[in-house]
Structures are given as structure tokens and as C-alpha cells.
Amino acid sequence: MRQENCKVVSNRQIADNIFELVLSGELSAAMSQPGQFVHVKVGEGFDPLLRRPISIASIYDGTFTIIYRRQGRGTSMLAEKTPGMSVDVLGPLGNGFPAGEAKPGQTAILVGGGVGVPPMYELAKQLARNGVKVISIIGFQTARAVFYEKELSDFGDVYVATVDGTYGRKGYVTDILDGLEADIVFACGPTPMLRAVENGNYAAKTYLSLEERMGCGIGACFACVCHTKDDPKGFTYKKVCSDGPVFQAGEVVI
Ligand SMILES: Cc1cc2nc3c(=O)[nH]c(=O)nc-3n(C[C@H](O)[C@H](O)[C@H](O)COP(=O)(O)OP(=O)(O)OC[C@H]3O[C@@H](n4cnc5c(N)ncnc54)[C@H](O)[C@@H]3O)c2cc1C
């Protein structure tokens, strides 16, 4: 992990309120595991005080890409960044997806919901390179919010679901998952989606990336703790920022 003022290469809107920010910096050399995240300082001074956690979507030749939804104050400030400006980034942080658990020749299904789609891009890239058959299922609220369908199709079949049915299949990602078979499932998205994927027992192994609210991002403040499944109301917990954000299904209470 290191902290660096990374340079903005580009920052463009790719869907309704969704931005793709490409940053360059030596930090990218330390990035390898899909599903890790960076902690981004969106302002110049101490306001806002807290950094914003955003998944690493792609790592390429001295640059890395993050994709974020313009949501509140922090991500709105991020959307104002233009090429040449610098952004203070801490990372890479956390334990990402164990891509090596999917063996060559096996089938992996990648399930992304909304801003849970970005980490699936780097994961799909690495799995395909290792000879794993990749199927991506991505879900959004509506057609205007859809992104990275074409990009993910470079690595295998892509299925899209929208809640209102304005694009792809009407409904949820799990409606599509119900009809497919896989050796391993990787998922990132809203908590109800993760719960449904976990409860569906779609494969022998399932890994889920949690997006808990965070403070420090490095395991020091306890803002992000969640209980373990074997001790759901007790004192055993995991920190999403440093033990996760990726956990095996059944490991923590989601
Ligand atoms: C490991 C991880 C990876 C993430 N990856 C992405 C990503 O790739 N793309 C993306 O768009 N979003 C991602 N998020 C969610 C993103 O961090 C929040 O959307 C963002 O912090 C909101 O900041 P804001 O100032 O715009 O919103 P505000 O609501 O104004 O934020 C206020 C505070 O709440 C926190 N917060 C608000 N929503 C969330 C949330 N869903 N999760 C965690 N903290 C939150 C912020 O950090 C901040 O401290 C990720 C979160 C985590 C924990």
C-alpha cells in the first residue's frame, strides 16, 4: 500500500451518473489482484475529511481505472476532475477476488450489480487469460445506467438485466443465474443481491465483495466490521476493509 498524487488521464461519463476515471501513477505497479480498492481523497484540504473507497476496475500499463456513480458530495467532487489534475490516492487496499481458485477449463460466472460491475472487468480479464470460461451477468435499474457490456464481452458471454426491463432481460441478475451452471461464482453489488447469490448456492465456491461504509480503509477504526456466520451475535468479527472486501459465501453475515 502507498499514497500517491496520481495524475488524471481522463474522466468521462459513460452512463447516467456513471464516470470512468483513468489515473496514472507508480501505484498501478503494486496492483494485481482484482477486487482490491483504492481510498480516494476527493478534495484538496481536510474537507471532506474521509476518503472514498472505490474498486479498481482495470490495471493497464502504468495506469488504473476506477468507475464511480456520482452520488453524494464526494463523488460529485471527483466528477469535476479534469485531465492533468492530481488526485491523492491510497492503495491498493484489501483482499480481492482469489482468481486462482478458478482453474483453466472451468466456468466462472461473474455477477455485478450497478457499481459492483467495475471490479468484474479486471477479474474477467485475468480469468480469461488463465483459460477460464467467463460468463458475466450484469444488472442495472434501467437502460440509461448500463455500462461495460461491450468491454466485458471481450472475455466471454455477457447477460444484462434491468429492473424496469428497458434493456436486456427484465428483472434481477439472479433470474439469469438460475438458468446457468458454473464451477465458481464471483459477485459484487448491493447487499440484497449478494444475499440472493449466497442463498442460491449456484456453485461449489462463491466469493462475494461487500461494500460496507468505511472510515480509515486500513483496519484501524472499526467502522466497517461485520459479524462472522459462526458467531452472528458475538464478538467475532471481520473488518471489510482489511480482511475483505471479498469473503467466501458463508464466512460473514451479510
Ligand atoms: C470496498 C468498496 C468499493 C467500492 N467501490 C465502488 C465503485 O467501484 N464505484 C462506486 O461508485 N462506488 C463504490 N463504492 C461505494 C462508494 O464508496 C460510495 O458510493 C462513495 O463513498 C459515496 O461517496 P459520496 O461522498 O459521493 O456520497 P455520500 O453519501 O455523501 O458519502 C458520505 C459518506 O458515506 C460513505 N458512503 C456512502 N455510500 C457508501 C457506500 N455505498 N459504501 C461505502 N461508503 C459509503 C462515504 O464514504 C462518505 O464517508 C465502494 C465502497 C466500498 C466500501
Ligand code: FES
Ligand atoms: S474502515 Fe477503518 S477499520 Fe475498516
